[in-house]
Amino acid sequence: MEEYDVAVVGAGPAGSSAARAAAAAGARVVLLDRAEFPRYKTCGGGLIGPSTGALPVGAPVRMPITRASFTLVGDRHRERTSKAAFLAMSTRVELDQWLLDRAEAAGAEVRAPCRVGDVVDGAEHVVVHTDHGPITADHVIAADGTSSRIAKEIGVRLSRVDLGLEVELGTGNLGAEWHERIHLDWGPLPGSYAWVFPKGDSLTVGVIAERGRPGMTKDYLRRFVGAQGLDRQPVLHDSGHLTRCRTPDSPLGRGRILLAGDAAGLLEPWTREGISFAVRSGSLAGAIAARGTENIQEAYAAAIGYELVPEMVAGETCRRAFERRPGAFHALLFGTSVGWRQFCRLTRGESTLARAMLHPSVRMGVGALSLGRGTPTAA
Numbered sequence: 336m337e338e339y340d341v342a343v344v345g346a347g348p349a350g351s352s353a354a355r356a357a358a359a360a361g362a363r364v365v366l367l368d369r370a371e372f373p374r375y376k377t378c379g380g381g382l383i384g385p386s387t388g389a390l391p392v393g394a395p396v397r398m399p400i401t402r403a404s405f406t407l408v409g410d411r412h413r414e415r416t417s418k419a420a421f422l423a424m425s426t427r428v429e430l431d432q433w434l435l436d437r438a439e440a441a442g443a444e445v446r447a448p449c450r451v452g453d454v455v456d457g458a459e460h461v462v463v464h465t466d467h468g469p470i471t472a473d474h475v476i477a478a479d480g481t482s483s484r485i486a487k488e489i490g491v492r493l494s495r496v497d498l499g500l501e502v503e504l505g506t507g508n509l510g511a512e513w514h515e516r517i518h519l520d521w522g523p524l525p526g527s528y529a530w531v532f533p534k535g536d537s538l539t540v541g542v543i544a545e546r547g548r549p550g551m552t553k554d555y556l557r558r559f560v561g562a563q564g565l566d567r568q569p570v571l572h573d574s575g576h577l578t579r580c581r582t583p584d585s586p587l588g589r590g591r592i593l594l595a596g597d598a599a600g601l602l603e604p605w606t607r608e609g610i611s612f613a614v615r616s617g618s619l620a621g622a623i624a625a626r627g628t629e630n631i632q633e634a635y636a637a638a639i640g641y642e643l644v645p646e647m648v649a650g651e652t653c654r655r656a657f658e659r660r661p662g663a664f665h666a667l668l669f670g671t672s673v674g675w676r677q678f679c680r681l682t683r684g685e686s687t688l689a690r691a692m693l694h695p696s697v698r699m700g701v702g703a704l705s706l707g708r709g710t711p712t713a714a
C-alpha cells in the first residue's frame with residue numbers, strides 16, 4: 336500500500352491550501368479529488384480581503400470591484416462607488432486550478448480524478464479507500480465540501496443549511512454597464528439575497544436562501560435575472576449547491592482526521608462567504624497535520640477557535656438581525672456614508688465583523704435589531 340504523511344481529500348480551496356501548507360512544511364502529501372481539473376464549481380467567486388490575504392500572491396482575479404448598487408426586494412435602489420477596489424472577482428475554474436498547481440509546486444502529489452470512499456482511522460495510520468486502490472497516511476484532511484462523507488461519519492452538526500442557485504450568463508454587449516460593478520438585492524425570503532458578479536466575458540447571477548423552499552428560491556432567481564434585464568443573455572451554466580454552517584460544538588475532526596472548509600461547516604453565516612474560511616482552515620489543518628504531533632485535535636480546535644470562530648459568532652448575530660430587519664440593514668449600510676465606509680472596510684479586510692462588534696454602539700445597534708420586531712421586508 337502507498338504511504339504518505341498526509342492525505343487530503345478534496346481539491347477545492349480548503350484541500351489545495353491544506354496540501355500546499357503540509358507539503359511546504361516538508362510532509363509527503365497526496366491530494367485526491369473525484370473531479371477532473373479544471374472543474375466548474377457553483378460559487379460567486381467573490382474574494383473579500385481576508386480571502387486575497389490568505390491566498391498565495393498572484394491569485395487569478397478577473398476584475399476588481401469599485402462600484403456597487405443595492406436594492407431591497409427590488410426596491411430602494413442605492414448606488415455607491417469607491418476609489419479603491421473593495422472586492423475582487425475570480426472564477427472558480429481558474430482559482431481552483433491555480434491553487435491545485437500551487438499545491439503541486441509545493442511538492443504535493445495530485446491525483447484527480449480519484450474518488451475517495453471509506454476512510455478508516457486506525458491506531459497506527461488511516462487507510463483511505465479510493466477507486467484507484469487504498470492509500471495509508473499518518474493523517475487525513477477531509478476537505479470534500481458540503482456533501483462530505485467523512486464529515487457525516489465523524490458527526491458534524493449543522494446550525495444552518497442554505498441552497499444557492501446560480502446562472503452563468505454571457506456578458507454580451509453589457510460589458511460597460513457591469514465593468515467593476517456588482518449588484519446585491521436583499522431578498523423576499525428570510526436571510527436571502529441575490530447578486531450579479533461580473534467576470535468580464537460572463538456574469539455570475541445567483542441567489543441564496545435557507546434550504547427547504549426550492550420553488551421559491553428558484554422563482555426569486557428567475558425574477559431577479561429579469562429585474563436586472565439579463566433574461567436575454569445566453570446561459571453558460573445553470574447549477575445549485577448547498578452551503579452549511581457548523582454548530583459551535585460541532586467536531587473539527589477525530590483521531591487522525593481533521594475537517595476543513597465546507598466539510599467542517601466553516602462559513603460566515605450572514606454573507607455565506609466561504610473561500611476565506613476554506614483557505615484559512617485548510618492552511619491551518621495542513622500545517623498542524625504536517626507537524627504530526629499527538630494532540631492535533633486540540634491544536635486545530637484552538638487555532639480555529641482563535642482564527643475563525645469569533646467571525647462566525649459575529650456573522651451569526653448579524654444574520655439574525657438582518658433576517659428580522661433587512662430594511663434597517665439596507666438603510667444603515669448603503670444609505671449613510673458611515674455605513675458604506677464600514678461595508679468597504681469589512682470587504683477589504685481592514686476590519687472584521689468580530690472587531691466591528693467590539694464597538695459598543697455597533698453591538699447595541701445590531702443587538703437591538705435582532706431583538707426588535709420585524710418582518711423580512713420591514714425597515
Ligand SMILES: Cc1cc2nc3c(=O)[nH]c(=O)nc-3n(C[C@H](O)[C@H](O)[C@H](O)COP(=O)(O)OP(=O)(O)OC[C@H]3O[C@@H](n4cnc5c(N)ncnc54)[C@H](O)[C@@H]3O)c2cc1C
Pocket residue numbers: 344345346347348349350367368369370376377378379380381382383386449450451452478479480481482483484498499500501541542543575576577578595596597598602607608609610611613
Ligand atoms: C451559490 C454559491 C455562491 C457562493 N459564492 C461565494 C463567494 O462569492 N465568495 C465566497 O467566499 N464563497 C462563496 N460561496 C461559498 C464557497 O463556494 C465555499 O465555501 C467554498 O467552495 C468551500 O471550499 P471547500 O474547499 O471547502 O469545498 P469545495 O470547493 O466544494 O471543494 C470540495 C472538493 O471535494 C471534492 N470531493 C467531494 N467528494 C469527494 C470524494 N468522495 N472523493 C474525492 N473528492 C471529493 C469535490 O470534487 C470538490 O472539488 C458560495 C457558495 C454557493 C453555494
